[in-house]
Every structure is written in structure tokens, then in C-alpha cells.
Amino acid sequence: MSKEAPLSVSERQFILEALRQDARLDGRGPDQFRPLSITFGEEYGHVKLQLGKTSLVVRISAEVTQPRDDRPFDGLFQINLELSAMGSPAWENGRSNDLEAYATHVLDSVVRRSNALDTESLCILKGVSCWSIRADVHVLDFDGNLTDAACIAIMTGLQHFRRPDAVVKDGQVIVYGVEERVPVALNITHKPLSVTFNSYNDGKNIIVDATLKEEQASEGELVIGINNGGDVCFVSKFSGAPVDAMEVVVKSNVALEKVKDINTKMEKAMQADLAKRAKKGMADLSRAENDR
């Protein structure tokens, strides 16, 4: 089986008719996201994200490598998304599918190519060594809107992650362990997120954060990548039925509002976690002193 179970005709009819009456299956408004929960693992940059029933884990890791020959001042940043049978039985292990390619493209454009992570700050020694940052996305449960969820998780991970400190001494790069020196946060230039809109009933109904069923009933998609300042960094009207040009402008405003909202939630979750860590760190420190 390598296809999602298709939506039945009556289910589709029901979803469309409900939308015509401005109602969604789970009672949300058209511009409302599902409840978002962000938690963190033990390591820095280990984010567990739950958006309704879609859930995923993002892990950020860093290692020292050689920069590319043509860009000696730049570090490396890579987003890795591989769909496994864990997220949905329709996905086959070890084989990529259309959704994987599409989601990778969107994430790459919104996060990596918009320079959200300042790669120049990853350079350690020109042309010799630099940091390579890697974001691995594990999709645990898939219930629609993979790209937005992954985007939020990656951005949270990048802001939460701390890389070990490194200094250059006599042409030798010395990497300090986490115990020796306070690890360093990554340099984030701006915080773009993607917001996916799905259109129904000849573009009359446009909703955000569609569930899997809503995605299956959708006639077209519009993705807007935008940051807190209102700078659009990615727009994609990738497939499906046409959308009125004015809608793109209107929806950009909706997206901006959503992004601001999510970024606030993200910030809150992160500050709470970092405060908890700091407290724990203090406790560890005092305990170590007591031992002495």
C-alpha cells in the first residue's frame, strides 16, 4: 500500500458543504490553527511538536567540517526530511515520495534560503573549518499540514540549539565541551514561518492548517513564507485551482498575523524551558560544590 486511503464521496461532500456554511469538521474558524504544543528533549535543539494530531520531532546537531571551496566564509546548513512508515502507513520506508520532495523544497526555501540562520557566523577559520548545522525532521504522526508544522519545529530548534564554543589558537581550532564553556546560541537573522492555505468551492473558502481530510478535499494550495516584520520570503501557488490575485495579498496579512502569534508561543515555550534548564544547572552546580 503506497497511497493514503482516498476520501469517500460523501465525506468530501460533507466537508465542502460545511465549509460553504463556514464550518470546519473540528469546529475551528477558517483562520485558526489547531492547538500547538512545543516541548523540548534533554539535549539542546531537540524539539517535539504537536499540531493537532500531526506530531514530529526535530533534532539539530552541529559538527566541524571543511567549508565549501567556493564559499570559504560560510558554514553549512542542511535540512533533512525523510518520511518513514511511522508517520503514515502510506509512506514506504527508504523510498521518497512526492510529499517528501515538496515539503523539503518548501522548508529549504523558507528557512534555509531566506538566510534565517546566518551561515557566515558559522565560519571558524576561513577555508579551513566551519560548523555544519543539520536539522533532522522525524514525522511521527501525519494529519495534514506537514510543512507548517516542520517549519515551526525547525525554527524553534534553531533558536533553542546551543553549539559548543570554539576558538582558534595557533591555527588549531579548539572545541570546548559543554561542561567547560557555556555553549553558544546560533545567530538567527529573522524568524520566517510558512503558512499553508487550502482553497475550496472555487476559491470561495480558504482555510489555514488543514487536516489530512481537509487536504484531500482541497482544490488548491497557497503557501506563504513570511517573517515577524512582514517580509514575504516565499510564495508558492504550486498546484490546483487558481486563486484570485487579491487573495494572495489578503492572505499575506492573515499569514503575518499567524506567524506573529506562533512566534510568540514559540518564544514563551522556549523561555520556560531555558529558565528550567538554568535552574537545574544552578542546582547541579551547587550540588557539585557541596560534594567538595
Added chain:
Amino acid sequence: MVSAATVAPAAPQSLSLPPPQFARLQPHAYLLAHLSPPVASNQPSARANGRAPSQFRVTSANSGSLTHTNGSGMVRLGDTTAVCGVRAELLHTEDIPSWSVSQSSNANKRRRLADSIKLSGQSGDHEETEAEVEEDRAHIEDLNLLVPNLSLSTGCAPGFLPGAPPAALTQALSHKILSLLHSTRLVRAEDLRVWYQPPNLGPEELERHNDEEHMDVDADEAESKPAEIKAFWVLYIDIMIISLAGNPFDAAWMSVLTALRDTKLPKAWWDVDNETILCSDSIAESRKLSLRGLPIPSSFGVFEADAAAGWRAVVIPDGEKLKAEEKKGTVQKWILADPDGYEEGLSQERACIIVDKEQNGKTVIVSMEKHGGWTVDTEDLRQLVDISARRWDEMKQIMDQC
């Protein structure tokens, strides 16, 4: 044909099958009939291929068969043939991204370690220090100086089609070989290093180097600078299974062993004037690798008499009960050494034991694996280790001759 027709003209032809057809249609029954022949027939129990259960196939090893490699080996295990070629390439330390990077906790340790090894390296077979073990690991494993790659070439067995991505088996074997190279620490890191001993510095050079960083360094260190590693030899170990008739791992690993024993590295040194590494083309100056030990693998497959064991909703006997039954001889199984392709298809449970012998003849187990079933336990494994130890003696002779 004529005689057959005259002797038994009435016998229905359909009831008798020639052995090859029987073997294909009822592989399990066929092998079982060979292993436990009817008492009346007075035939000894043997495998379908005529071997005794603990008998290995005829093995031959040949080294230096490929000319364009630093070392090569070919091992034949019955119809399974593996060829291995070792090619050494120089890797400048400048080209290693992690070379100029050190973890602060052992930043100083590394230099000191390098020194101590330089001193102790020549003194030969002494007790290895922990530092040496660590340094070996740091260089060989972290810098990936050993790169084995195995390929099951098209046509080695009917199942391998051209153009297909490497099968899971191929990748698993590559990993097993690499992790065994690491865990047995077969190759010494010292053999792969290219050192450079800087001459005593002239006064103007001393001055240049004597910045703040070096002021607090002991005076004598400034006089004779420590030797430094300029490059490493990376060994690309390519294994090709030309023909696969079961037990690819044993053949592959022994071909690696033969090839590494045959490998000669040319003398290499750092040329200060050209700022590059030069190699000598004189064979007399090249040197062989000094390997640690000779780990020899023996693989086994377990054939169970009860063909139904797999599909019946079996009530599995307790471990204790199983042992008791085994003593009575009610559970019938044969552990087949060096299974061929036909036998591999009939055995789910596999065991692989890799042993080495120390100078005093003591057997050391280097790796012992078994999975895929529940019949082999302590007693069987003890016997298998004994068989593997005997196999070691046999293989040592074969390898020393080639």
C-alpha cells in the same frame, strides 16, 4: 533407459523423481533424508553435498593476484570466491577537516601522546599502553583510515540483477567487515602514519616562532621540535564476491586478511623543499603492515528436522525442557559448518564465531554471534568454538603458504 524399461515396465514413472528435482521441490525433506538416512539403508549421515556436518569446504587462498594494488588476495571456499584488493592513498593532514580541531579536554594530551608513541613505537611487541590503544582508535576510527567496500557483482548468484542498488546484504557485510577491522584493531595506526622530524631550528626561525605562546614552553622543547604527522595512508579495501554459493562473510573476511597480509606500503617522507610528500619507488624500501593477530571466522547454519516448526502454531518448550529433550535426542537439529547456498536457504538460525590464537596457543574469541532461532545454546556454542579453533589451525597453514 532400455534396461530400466525392461526391469520395471509397470512402475508408474510419476512416483520417482531424479534427485535434482526432488531437491528443488522438497528441499527440506531432501536435506533431512541425507542427514538422517533410514536405518535400514545403512548409509552414514551426511549433508546433501557429501560433507559431514562440521566439515568446511575445500579452501584455498592466493595472494598478490592483482598487480595494480598495494596488496590483494583471493579466497575460494568451495564455489564461493572473494577477491580483495587493497589500495593505499595518501591523505595529507591539511586536508583533514578535523585535524586542526581538538577538544579542549585533550588538546595537550594529543601532542604528548604522539610523542610517547613515537618513542615506544619501535620497541616492538611490548604490552600495549592504554594511550596507544586510544591513539589507535582516534586515528583509524575517527579519521576513517580503513575504507572497506564490498560488492556482490552481477552474476555472482542468480538473484543479483544489473543496475540494482546495493542489496541490504551487501551493506550489512561491508559494515560487519569495517566494524571487525575496528574492534580487532587488526591494522596498527603507526603503520599508516607518515612522520616528519623537523630539523633543529636555526636562530632566525627560532625567533619567528618564539611569540608569546611559546615563551612559557620549556627551553629544550624549542631546541628539538617534536616530530609531527604529515600524512596518513588510507587503505581502500575493495572486496568483490565473484561467485556466491553461501557463506559470503567467511570468504570476504579471509580475502581481506590475505590482502592485508600481502599489502606493502612504499616508503614515504615529507619533502621540506617541495612541501609535499614523496614516495620511494624501490620495492626494497617498502614495508609490510604488521597486523595484530589473525582472526579467522567460522559460520554455521542450523538445520532443524521438524519442518513444521516454522508454521505450526507451536507450543514452544521451555528452555529447561528443551535441554532435557535434547539429551534424549528427540529434538533433531544439525549445525552445519560453512553452509552452502542451498543449506543457507533452509536454516534460519545462524552463528558466526571469529577466533584468534595467542602465541601460547590459547584460543581467544574475538566475536561470537548467533541469532534467528532458539535452539543453539551454551553447549552447542562451546562445541562451535572448538570447531572454530581447529579451523583456525587449518586456515593458518593455508594462509602461511600463500
Added chain:
Amino acid sequence: MVGPTASLSTLNRADGSASYKCPATGYDVLGAVNGPIELPARRDALKPEDATVEVFVKPGNTTAGVGERYVEGILRSVLGKVILGRERGFPRRGVVITLAIVGGDAVERGDSYLTILPALLHTSLLALLSAAVPLSMTFSATLLGVTKSGEIMPDLSAADAKTAVSRHVLAFSSKNHLLLNESEGRFDFNTWEQVRERALSICQELTMPGSDGDVAMGDESDGSKVDGFVRETVEDRLRRDYTWKIDS
């Protein structure tokens, strides 16, 4: 030492799932099982009378390489023997087990996979139980190391495993069969026998119920109750799932 923690059926889409966390090695593994499912038309791989077991291991922060294929092979052979693939509804179908290593350090290229093997085995067992795939037995596994002085160490951390002279992973079925043994390093057979004995006692504790203090006294120092732990996890889940029934 804190024992491992696990929970069942944590995911929505997969037929069965489990998360497992081993404190000693720091590994956090998520497992999902889908089965019986229709496998794509790779006809040659399908067995006419048996289910095909597929295992996929996804490392946390690297791309999968040869090491993953190797450990998948081991898992497949162990689980293939444990899963009753000829039960009704399973022949010609597939049981797909996906294991994602979501916490803990990555296994470097060429490093041994032994340290993570018990966690992977336990996760897949729990996920299979959660998916109600018929099994002939349950099992439990443990990792032991032997130090230079010949001491057997349970609860190895990844760093301990590197310094140990030999490392052993053993898995025992609930009926005390030796299901799997993976040993590497340098050791002799007598050492292995001692290791086996120790591993068996650890694994038994993990399967047998009643680890509330009155049973295992002598071996309490091992602190890990693998087999009983498997049972407890499943019992906990059952209790939660059937609250409505138990209460009435």
C-alpha cells in the same frame, strides 16, 4: 540506577507504537509497527505462506548508512522467528517495523551497534505487542561489558562500552531460550558463560512479574528488570485501556 521507561501506543497513525528510553545509554527510541499490510508489488520478496518482516532503523541526526542495514538484518532475523507470520491474515502480507532513534548520540560510521541493540529490540517488541501482532514468545535483552579486570558490568553507558574489553548483547525469550547473542572484543568461553548467566538473571527479572521487592533480593544491585518491565508496561496500558470494564 534508574530503570528504563516505556509507553505503549503513543502514536495515532501507526497500527502499533511504543517509545522506549534507556537511561544508561541515553537512547530514546520510538517504534511503529504497521501490519498486516499489503506490500507493494515486489513479488520476489513475498513469501507465499509467511508474512514478510521489514525492519527500518532511522538514526536521529545522521543519514542511514551501512550500520543501519546491518542492525536491521539482525533485528529482522530475531523478530522473524518471534512473529507468527503464518497466522490467519498474515501470509503474503508485510509487517513493517520502523524504529526512529530520537534521543541519544548517533552511532558513528563503523562503530559497533551493540550499545543500542537492546533498546531497539525492546522497542520493537513493545510496538509489536501494541499492534497486536501474534507472537510466539516475548523476550528481553541486555548489554553487558567485561572490564580489564574481568569484572562484568551491567548498565553500560556508551563511553563504558568503548573502554570495555568485550561487549555482549544477549536476548532471552520469556522461556529462557537464548534468542540472540552478539559478542565482540577479546574474551574466552568461560567468561562468556559467566556473562550469559548474569544476563539471564537480569533478563528474567525483566520478564517475571512481582519485582515489588520480595522476590529479587540478591540481584537488586543490577537494578534493571527487563522482562518484568516489559510485562509491567503492557499491564499498565491494559489497565488504562480497560478502565471502563474493570470499574464496572
